[in-house]
Amino acid sequence: MSLRTRFGRAREAFGTRLADVRGRDxxxxxxxxxxxxxxxxxxxxxxxxxxxxxxxxxxxADAGATDGDGVIDLLxxxxxxxxxxxxxxxxxxxxxxxxxxxxxxGVGKTTTIGKLGRRQVAEGRHVIFAAGDTYRAAAVDQLExxxxxxxxxxxxxxxxxxxxxxxxxAVEHAAARGVDLVLADTAGRVHTRQxxxxxxxxxxxxxxxxxGTVTETLLVLDATTGQNGLVQARQFTEAAxxxxxxxxxxxxxxxxxxxxxxxxELGIPVKYVGVGEGLDDLVPFEPRDFVDALFD
Amino acid sequence: xxxxxxxxxxxxxxxIRGKGRLGPEEVEEILGxxxxxxxxxxxxxxxxxxxxDRIRERAVGEELxxxxxxxQQVVKIVLEELTxxxxxxxxxITFASKPPTVVLLAGLQGSGKTTAAAKLARWFKxxxxxxxxxxxxxxxPAAVEQLRTLAERIDVPVFSASGDPVTVAAAxxxxxxxxxxxxxxxxxxGRLAIDDVLMAEVAEIAGVLEPHYxxxxxxxxxxxxxxxxxxAFHQRLxxxxxxxxxxxxxxxxxxAISVREVVGCPIAFASTGEALEDLEPFHPDRLASxxxxxxxxxxxxxxxxxxxxxEQAEAAAARMMEGTFTLDDFLGQLRQIRKMGPVSxxxxxxxxxxxxxxxxxxxxxxxxxxxxxxxxxxxTPAERTDPDVIDGSRRARIAVGSGTQVSxxxxxxxxxxxxxxxxxxxxxxxxxxxxxxxxxxxKGKRQGSGSRTTPRGPVPVPKKGLALPGLGGTDDGxxxxxxxxxxxxxGISGSGGPLSLG
Numbered sequence: 001m002s003l004r005t006r007f008g009r010a011r012e013a014f015g016t017r018l019a020d021v022r023g024r025d026x027x028x029x030x031x032x033x034x035x036x037x038x039x040x041x042x043x044x045x046x047x048x049x050x051x052x053x054x055x056x057x058x059x060x061a062d063a064g065a066t067d068g069d070g071v072i073d074l075l076x077x078x079x080x081x082x083x084x085x086x087x088x089x090x091x092x093x094x095x096x097x098x099x100x101x102x103x104x105x106g107v108g109k110t111t112t113i114g115k116l117g118r119r120q121v122a123e124g125r126h127v128i129f130a131a132g133d134t135y136r137a138a139a140v141d142q143l144e145x146x147x148x149x150x151x152x153x154x155x156x157x158x159x160x161x162x163x164x165x166x167x168x169x170a171v172e173h174a175a176a177r178g179v180d181l182v183l184a185d186t187a188g189r190v191h192t193r194q195x196x197x198x199x200x201x202x203x204x205x206x207x208x209x210x211x212g213t214v215t216e217t218l219l220v221l222d223a224t225t226g227q228n229g230l231v232q233a234r235q236f237t238e239a240a241x242x243x244x245x246x247x248x249x250x251x252x253x254x255x256x257x258x259x260x261x262x263x264x265e266l267g268i269p270v271k272y273v274g275v276g277e278g279l280d281d282l283v284p285f286e287p288r289d290f291v292d293a294l295f296d
Numbered sequence: 297x298x299x300x301x302x303x304x305x306x307x308x309x310x311x312i313r314g315k316g317r318l319g320p321e322e323v324e325e326i327l328g329x330x331x332x333x334x335x336x337x338x339x340x341x342x343x344x345x346x347x348x349d350r351i352r353e354r355a356v357g358e359e360l361x362x363x364x365x366x367x368q369q370v371v372k373i374v375l376e377e378l379t380x381x382x383x384x385x386x387x388x389i390t391f392a393s394k395p396p397t398v399v400l401l402a403g404l405q406g407s408g409k410t411t412a413a414a415k416l417a418r419w420f421k422x423x424x425x426x427x428x429x430x431x432x433x434x435x436x437p438a439a440v441e442q443l444r445t446l447a448e449r450i451d452v453p454v455f456s457a458s459g460d461p462v463t464v465a466a467a468x469x470x471x472x473x474x475x476x477x478x479x480x481x482x483x484x485x486g487r488l489a490i491d492d493v494l495m496a497e498v499a500e501i502a503g504v505l506e507p508h509y510x511x512x513x514x515x516x517x518x519x520x521x522x523x524x525x526x527x528a529f530h531q532r533l534x535x536x537x538x539x540x541x542x543x544x545x546x547x548x549x550x551x552a553i554s555v556r557e558v559v560g561c562p563i564a565f566a567s568t569g570e571a572l573e574d575l576e577p578f579h580p581d582r583l584a585s586x587x588x589x590x591x592x593x594x595x596x597x598x599x600x601x602x603x604x605x606x607e608q609a610e611a612a613a614a615r616m617m618e619g620t621f622t623l624d625d626f627l628g629q630l631r632q633i634r635k636m637g638p639v640s641x642x643x644x645x646x647x648x649x650x651x652x653x654x655x656x657x658x659x660x661x662x663x664x665x666x667x668x669x670x671x672x673x674x675x676t677p678a679e680r681t682d683p684d685v686i687d688g689s690r691r692a693r694i695a696v697g698s699g700t701q702v703s704x705x706x707x708x709x710x711x712x713x714x715x716x717x718x719x720x721x722x723x724x725x726x727x728x729x730x731x732x733x734x735x736x737x738x739k740g741k742r743q744g745s746g747s748r749t750t751p752r753g754p755v756p757v758p759k760k761g762l763a764l765p766g767l768g769g770t771d772d773g774x775x776x777x778x779x780x781x782x783x784x785x786x787g788i789s790g791s792g793g794p795l796s797l798g
Contacts, residue, residue, distance in 0.1 A: 037341055043519040046335050105542060106406025137445030141438035190544055222406060226338030226519025249405060252488040254521040
């Protein structure tokens with residue numbers, strides 16, 4: 001399934017608004033209102049929407065755009081421009097490298113580890129999963145099932161064990177066996193719970209206590225998330241130095257506009273997007289594909 | 297919960313407060329702010345629009361004509377419209393005459409169905425019921441294990457099997473009957489609203505279970521898509537209500553308002569934490585005012601209405617506008633406030649106070665007010681009229697007379713000054729839209745000796761349905777109970793929000 005088809009649903013709702021705009025032969029207030037609505041409905045958020053449209057207005061005046069089509073193209077370009085030229089690769093370079101997965105409950109951290117781990121194994125890396133979610137019942141079982149599919153090893157602690165120590169053990173285990181990469185799961189946590197955010201800070205610190213280096217801290221964000229996604233990104237960054245986003249569940253009717261807002265306002269790049277339930281449905285984020293799919 | 301929305305509204309309302317009269321332009325400005333606030337709280341665009349229209353219609357219509365404090369009136373309108381959307385009552389859960397009472401949970405992946413199932417089981421158990429959990433999520437790895445682990449903690453049996461979820465559900469129902477369990481809660485796999493195959497599957501599960509309650513489990517952090525999701529599930533399952541999860545974070549709840557408005561589903565339960573006890577029936581009527589950051593303002597209004605006589609208050613306000621606000625007036629206000637009940641309770645109901653009281657000890661000391669009264673009683677009439685004459689030796693005398701410390705006297709005088717300053721600012725803010733009729737204040741007019749305040753512009757006066765505390769209404773004068781009155785609690789003193797709502 002092409003990315004475009006996968007984004008089909010997002011396109012539909014967004015596109016209905018834009019279809020109206022496309023037919024217009026002059027740029028009146030109604031055009032701008034509809035563009036604004038389209039962006040807001042896509043969860044782009046008030047302030048990013050305002051910023052995007054202000055810029056597009058300027059450019060429309062400069063470029064002499066006079067119809068709906070022209071202005072949509074400008075909007076597309078403007079979004080792509082803001083998303084392009086950013087390094088979205090996942091960094092390695094430790095011995096072992098540690099990728100830490102963080103986020104609120106239910107966003108798909110464990111699944112993301114499974115899928116991303118599988119990708120890394122396929123690329124020839126030795127991968128260990130650290131079962132750092134010692135809180136959610138059966139989270140470790142879930143991770144183990146994914147490890148089987150991905151051909152990775154799981155290092156686990158007892159239920160209720162200190163997640164930092166589980167991650168530490170996994171890193172030691174990896175270092176001892178010359179494993180390249182540790183993907184560390186963490187329990188979902190609501191970013192307003194300070195003690196849990198502190199725990200995350202500790203996990204990140206302890207992960208580097210031995211031979212490991214945390215080369216990525218990936219915030220997993222559910223595409224259905226609204227404006228709270230920005231707050232989440234801020235809080236998790238503060239606690240654990242988030243280096244990138246994984247946007248999951250983009251195959252639903254949610255439009256994922258939060259990506260534009262988080263990147264634009266916080267400078268945290270989206271690295272991967274989840275576009276389906278299949279094993280291979282986690283793909284690198286491509287700005288132009290994303291915007292094209294959104295607007296076509 | 298809803299803190300972001302709350303704080304935003306408080307920002308807006310602070311600006312509205314003290315405005316004398318709202319013209320159409322100001323109404324639009326306020327509506328614009330309300331729009332942003334609601335959108336940032338993820339209220340659906342269409343719902344925002346509906347709300348704006350309703351508020352506009354009422355705000356520019358009859359309701360603001362001749363109202364002395366239209367800012368407050370706008371607040372009231374917004375509150376009423378939010379309340380209207382959220383609905384007034386907690387959804388009652390009744391039990392089937394022929395058990396088991398069947399509850400079906402459905403929703404997107406990660407919305408929290410499995411946890412909600414266990415929490416509901418705990419809730420029913422606490423009600424004296426004997427629930428059976430049915431694990432029909434056979435898609436997510438280890439979902440059933442998760443359910444079993446949670447169920448073990450609350451000592452509730454789980455039924456599940458491998459194979460087809462519809463068959464498992466049906467077998468679960470048979471099992472509940474066989475075991476004589478009187479409540480059945482069925483967990484299902486997360487599914488996308490646009491996945492026709494899986495949506496048909498959950499409809500089939502509903503077909504065999506014939507649930508008494510079908511709940512959509514909805515993440516409170518959901519954005520604009522919440523409405524689409526709820527509509528899609530409603531179409532297939534004829535939802536009875538929503539269980540709102542992850543309400544323990546911040547900036548939540550737009551989804552709740554949207555779903556209620558667009559799909560018509562009430563919110564039956566809200567999950568406010570990770571522990572299995574953290575699920576409670578949702579009280580929509582309490583929510584609207586929380587969204588506005590207003591505390592329990594309705595109760596407050598009622599109490600204020602009981603306490604204040606309208607004419608009296610207006611006369612007092614008029615005197616205040618003439619610049620005769622003194623410590624005597626202040627004393628009178630304290631008495632008015634106290635008539636409304638224990639101070640700490642009153643404080644909690646005041647908009648803006650809820651937030652500030654949240655993190656501090658709310659143990660407001662009634663005796664502290666006694667002491668303030670004592671201090672003022674120990675002042676001469678001249679001192680009460682113009683506290684600026686109070687020098688060191690007068691402070692010492694007052695302290696001895698009232699049995700307090702000199703520092704307490706100083707503090708009171710200082711706070712009184714701050715309060716007057718705040719009143720002055722409020723007067724300034726309202727100079728654009730004037731107060732009513734000829735009762736307009738005059739700037740800088742000095743009366744008598746010393747530096748009595750002469751607040752100008754509109755003065756908040758309780759109106760019918762709007763009577764609020766601290767707005768004058770004393771026998772011998774009135775005035776805003778503005779500024780931070782330190783009632784022995786550092787958390788609410790100083791430059792915090794004026795207690796006055798006007």
